[in-house]
Amino acid sequence: MPRDRTPLIQKIAKQASVTFKDCLSKDNGEHKPLPEQHKQLISLVTSLRAADLKLAPRKSSRPGPEGAQSPPVTYMHICETPVFSMGVFILRSGASIPLHDHPGMNGMIKVLYGKVSVRCFDKLDSDGAVTPVFEPPLSHSQVPSLCRSVLHCVSEYSASSPPCLLTPQQDNLHQIEALGGPAAFLDILAPPYDPDNNRDCHYYQVLQVSAPSSESPEETWLLEIPQPEDFWCGGQAYPGPPVSV
Ligand SMILES: [Fe+2]
Numbered sequence: 001m002p003r004d005r006t007p008l009i010q011k012i013a014k015q016a017s018v019t020f021k022d023c024l025s026k027d028n029g030e031h032k033p034l035p036e037q038h039k040q041l042i043s044l045v046t047s048l049r050a051a052d053l054k055l056a057p058r059k060s061s062r063p064g065p066e067g068a069q070s071p072p073v074t075y076m077h078i079c080e081t082p083v084f085s086m087g088v089f090i091l092r093s094g095a096s097i098p099l100h101d102h103p104g105m106n107g108m109i110k111v112l113y114g115k116v117s118v119r120c121f122d123k124l125d126s127d128g129a130v131t132p133v134f135e136p137p138l139s140h141s142q143v144p145s146l147c148r149s150v151l152h153c154v155s156e157y158s159a160s161s162p163p164c165l166l167t168p169q170q171d172n173l174h175q176i177e178a179l180g181g182p183a184a185f186l187d188i189l190a191p192p193y194d195p196d197n198n199r200d201c202h203y204y205q206v207l208q209v210s211a212p213s214s215e216s217p218e219e220t221w222l223l224e225i226p227q228p229e230d231f232w233c234g235g236q237a238y239p240g241p242p243v244s245v
Pocket of ligand 1: 102
């Protein structure tokens with residue numbers, strides 16, 4: 001039998017296209033992927049390694065004098081369709097992608113080299129919740145940007161880990177930090193960010209509560225903030241096999 005020479009990343013793109021094709025349908029209000037197809041996609045993504053994308057792990061553990069001006073995070077675009085987007089994020093040693101959301105989207109993060117810590121939050125219904133006292137206190141203009149949430153998990157991932165998953169309902173907000181050196185991960189989002197369809201990216205700050213109003217220590221309040229000044233994302237050419245979908 002002839003050997004299948006299709007690059008793994010091309011198989012992943014095709015599978016993502018099938019898996020998430022109904023996420024935008026009006027009948028699928030929760031944007032759920034097809035379960036069996038989703039399993040197959042997870043299996044393909046789990047086996048992806050940096051070498052499959054011709055990605056050489058960065059060696060430098062800290063930026064040099066000129067490196068201080070280089071972006072803490074770089075994005076390599078692979079492909080985007082109305083159904084999903086796919087690319088690679090590279091984090092400099094010690095860099096992190098601040099807490100942000102993916103409204104109405106599914107996602108998958110697969111580490112290609114290095115190690116990352118992912119802190120995932122779920123948004124909770126704020127209706128009827130008693131707003132606690134914050135330290136420092138919030139101004140009136142900040143109150144509408146508050147949202148109640150819960151820290152769902154903090155996990156570490158390396159190249160041998162399965163992907164970290166997010167859905168519109170669970171683990172939808174996350175902060176990703178490179179641990180012990182540079183790190184890179186494949187990022188699949190379905191559907192892609194689209195500010196014209198209420199899928200813009202928002203950044204959040206975890207607030208300190210001086211007098212917790214809840215029994216749950218994991219419950220927390222987030223304040224929507226502008227993109228933090230110490231975070232920006234540069235671009236870099238994707239070196240791997242071409243992908244068509
Ligand atoms: Fe993200």
